[in-house]
Amino acid sequence: MVATLESTPENATHWSRSKMAERSGLSKSTVGRIWKAFSIKPHRTDGFKLSNDPFFVEKVYDIVGLYLNPPESAVVLSVDEKSQVQALSRSQPAFPMMPGMPEKRTHDYARHGTTSLFAALNVVDGTVIASTHRKHRAVEFKKFLAKIDAQVPEELDVHIVCDNYGTHKSPTIVSWLARHPRFTMHFTPTYSSWINQVERLFAEVTRELLQRSDHRSVQTLEKDLRNWVKGWNENPKPFIWTKTAEEILESLGRLLKRINGAGH
Structure with a gap:
């Protein structure tokens, strides 16, 4: 060892x-x-990037606090865009799965355009508000915020957890938020997508739909994305957050000690 x-x-x-x-x-x-x-796998490796955000600790406490103790008379939404989702068609039909043989697909494909999936995951009940847009600029994000505003009951405050992508902080969005005071933005630390629960939702849609998808147009891709979200909302599954901010910071502290001990 x-x-x-x-x-x-x-x-x-x-x-x-x-x-x-x-x-x-x-x-x-x-x-x-x-x-x-000892659960040692030398052949495997994972990637990571430590946050250099000067307000990392404060943001972790803020967002984890929303997950573990959501405010009353409010909804907490984990928001992001899955951009550049490609409509791909395989060059040959797939061989179906058979006993003793997995499904086989060609590695080459034709591209038929891209779309972006905008999603807001309710961290309490697991329901999703979603839209598809061909671009993901500030104007599309404003449209998505307006959709959230229309679908969330007006008596509830809205807490949005999102990353630091430029469109989320653009003057267009700042102006829109000023006119909608029930919305509060909570920005994740830099290089910390792991703290945004909607990323788990994107992993699910990738695994269940996109990984083996075969779409010959953006329109059919967008239709399947909408149907997937509709099916998800018929039996929503919230992702239960369990770690406290203190536990997260202690874990990162141990990682830093290991890195420093290795001489990096």
Whole structure:
């Protein structure tokens, strides 16, 4: 385990079972069992980028507070745009799944245009307000805010959690918000999309619809996106947030210590 975590093999970036077996004198199967027991997977890697937001701590407390203790007489909406969703048609028909053989699809395809899915996820009940637009400028975001305003009962305040994309802070949006005082914007820290719950919704629509989609026009893609959201709202599933702000900050603190300890 020490060798796995603190060294690399000669002429390689990470350990394999065969290289570690040669290094340790153990069998490859034994190396595999030890790694499995400690949940170590040297062949895998994930990406990350730490936030450089000077108000990171304050924003984490603000947004997590909304998730764990939503204000009364208000709705909390996690908002973002899934931009550049492509209408793709595969070059050949797919081979259907059969016993012992997964579905097979060609890797090449034709592009037929793009659209953007605007979504507002109610963090309490899991319902979604959504729209599709061919562009995602300030004018489209203002239209989406107007749609939210029309669909949320007027007696409720509206708290919007969104990222720092320029259109969300443009003069057009600032002016619109000034005329709609029941709306309050809560901006996520930079490089912290993980704190915006709507990203989980986008992961679901990607997995269930877009990953294997076959659309020969933007219109059919947009229709399927609207139908997917409609189906979601028939049986909405909120994503239950469990970590407190303190737990998140402690976890990041441990990560920073590990990074500094590795000499980066």
